[in-house]
Amino acid sequence: MGVLDSFGLQIALDDYDAEVCFVSHAHTDHTKAFSKNRKIIASDETFLLLGKSPSCHPLPQGTSLHQAGHMLGAVQLRAELDGQVFVYTGDFSLHQGYTTLPAKILECDTLMIDSTYALPHLRLPSRADTIRKIAKFVRQNENKIVLLGAYLRGKTQELIRLLNEECGIAPIVSSKADYFCKVYRQSGIKLDWIAAGTPEAQEAMKSAFVAIVPLSQANFSFGAKLSEAFGLEVKTAVVTGWAAFHRFPADEGFPLSDHADFRDTMRYIHESNAKKVICANASDREAAAHLRRIGIDAVAKSSLSGSHQCSLLECMHNK
């Protein structure tokens, strides 16, 4: 993800190619530095979600961390270098979630922004509508087993809170998800769930129940096996932003996302007043090309010289 050159100290951004690494949040595609014995800059919650005691490397002079939305503990990195401000958003969201606050839009000269949904056709439907549809689906199938597929970290906890608040239901989750839910609870987020394998879960599974499972299990074939084992009809749904753009082999797909979509990505870019934008993550070259077409000075992170070892300070000065 690039290396930030700050006063002689190199900081790898969601990567591990420097002694000091910034880990924006606890999703596994951002946390490789933890397995490489590096000095880590991350929020306490990110350390805890990864099963580590919080031990953040002291922040270099001129750098600070800011709320990014997205999931518990997700932060942006802001660095002031030679009077220029650089911001790396990591994955972020601008909406108020059930378990997250909106990301703060930081003014800067150079903005390195997550470009997961940074193309014009990647617009997500209204979040309120999606929430209503999920709640309706769960209520309509109250006499059946309902399997909701979601990522273990972040989305599962968002969905638990949604089910608690909108349906009055405490869903069953896997023991792996149970660990992450406990970290959320320790961090002050109210969640009510049942861990699989406990007597409480066995009791709940004697009749119709709602379970949150990994995305790969919320499908027709797993549903059919479960239906045979429990003698009840099973309904399946995936809960991911990608459900807005792809069909999944499930009864329903609900595009509830913890990322900024195209509109929110553009809002961040405009309100940050950035003079230069670096697109990072999936589709970064297409996203940068689109931004250039509409008059924004943008470059794809993957096209920067030396790929991993680019100096962003250099990039800021080579405008």
Ligand SMILES: [Zn+2]
């Ligand atoms: Zn993420």
